[in-house]
Amino acid sequence: MKALHVVAAVIRGTDGRILLAQRPADKHQGGLWEFPGGKVEAGEPVEAALARELHEELDIRVEQARPLIEVRHDYPDLSVLLDVWEVSGFAGTPRGMEGQPLVWAEESALDDFQFPAANRPIVTAARLPADYLITPAAGAAAELLAGIERALARGVRLLQLRAPQLSVSAYRALADEVLALCAGRAEVLLKGPLAWVADFPAAGWHLTAAQLRELAGAPRPLPAGRWLAASCHDAEELALAAQLGVDFATLSPVQPTASHPGVAPLGWERAAELIRGFNQPVYLLGGLGPDERERAWRSGAQGVAGIRGLWPC
Ligand SMILES: Nc1nc2c([nH]c(=O)n2[C@@H]2O[C@H](COP(=O)(O)OP(=O)(O)OP(=O)(O)O)[C@@H](O)[C@H]2O)c(=O)[nH]1
Numbered sequence: 001m002k003a004l005h006v007v008a009a010v011i012r013g014t015d016g017r018i019l020l021a022q023r024p025a026d027k028h029q030g031g032l033w034e035f036p037g038g039k040v041e042a043g044e045p046v047e048a049a050l051a052r053e054l055h056e057e058l059d060i061r062v063e064q065a066r067p068l069i070e071v072r073h074d075y076p077d078l079s080v081l082l083d084v085w086e087v088s089g090f091a092g093t094p095r096g097m098e099g100q101p102l103v104w105a106e107e108s109a110l111d112d113f114q115f116p117a118a119n120r121p122i123v124t125a126a127r128l129p130a131d132y133l134i135t136p137a138a139g140a141a142a143e144l145l146a147g148i149e150r151a152l153a154r155g156v157r158l159l160q161l162r163a164p165q166l167s168v169s170a171y172r173a174l175a176d177e178v179l180a181l182c183a184g185r186a187e188v189l190l191k192g193p194l195a196w197v198a199d200f201p202a203a204g205w206h207l208t209a210a211q212l213r214e215l216a217g218a219p220r221p222l223p224a225g226r227w228l229a230a231s232c233h234d235a236e237e238l239a240l241a242a243q244l245g246v247d248f249a250t251l252s253p254v255q256p257t258a259s260h261p262g263v264a265p266l267g268w269e270r271a272a273e274l275i276r277g278f279n280q281p282v283y284l285l286g287g288l289g290p291d292e293r294e295r296a297w298r299s300g301a302q303g304v305a306g307i308r309g310l311w312p313c
């Protein structure tokens with residue numbers, strides 16, 4: 001079945017809240033809340049469809065938008081390709097031009113709304129920032145802690161505590177300190193054996209590709225509400241991550257890196273192709289920094305992950 005191509009918008013107000021609309025009762029998925037948008041017409045560029053739909057449905061003019069995520073979903077009666085954009089600038093005041101109720105929802109309140117089944121990855125993408133900071137594999141615990149403090153001051157909101165240079169006991173002690181430092185400011189994902197998960201209830205978990213393979217066929221090892229991510233390098237690992245129900249993945253290496261000199265990079269085209277086959281947010285990793293953020297978005301990614309450029313030296 002050919003998928004219906006739909007453009008939808010995560011529209012963010014200046015206070016960070018997100019605009020939701022309620023679908024009319026008589027339409028497909030009627031009564032559920034949605035991200036405003038509609039069908040892309042034959043031959044119509046997606047960005048033009050975005051502008052047209054938001055003008056028709058909300059009477060606003062899009063001024064700033066970027067791709068957020070592409071989601072493919074098969075309903076029993078219909079397959080959709082949701083091309084989701086984040087709209088961070090617009091002119092006018094949104095009005096429900098088709099009589100549909102509108103609400104500005106806090107990011108943290110999105111779970112209170114009932115969405116169509118296809119929307120789960122969109123809600124995840126709306127909550128995740130564009131950058132995923134990974135701590136450097138060198139330096140003592142005190143240096144890492146000081147660096148994280150500077151990164152928080154610069155607005156980092158998502159970080160992975162990776163510190164293979166530390167002993168197990170030093171890593172676990174640092175994890176406690178980092179979680180306390182980041183509470184209410186940034187989400188922290190730890191790396192390590194899953195046996196530790198219960199010891200750090202405020203942490204998310206970032207799985208290695210080896211852990212993904214060990215967990216093949218197992219249920220999601222973390223409850224919903226705690227971030228679960230995985231390091232992926234190919235289609236097979238992305239499929240394992242999807243099966244396990246991760247919230248997001250990193251995909252690497254996109255470009256050659258000093259840390260993994262023998263590894264052939266994926267390149268941008270292959271990375272974009274792999275992202276198209278995966279329905280959750282993906283951070284691209286490997287020789288990337290903020291300068292590649294825009295290109296990552298255009299390749300279908302949530303943004304960039306890394307140390308270079310994100311770690312405040
Ligand atoms: N706009 C929008 N559509 C969604 C979302 N999630 C989701 O599954 N869909 C599906 O994507 C399709 C979008 O169609 P639509 O009804 O908005 O299309 P439209 O605005 O062009 O309406 P029309 O058919 O009345 O002209 C529907 O099948 C809908 O169920 C979402 O968050 N926003």
Ligand SMILES: [Mg+2]
Nearest residue numbers: 036037038039
């Ligand atoms: Mg619509």
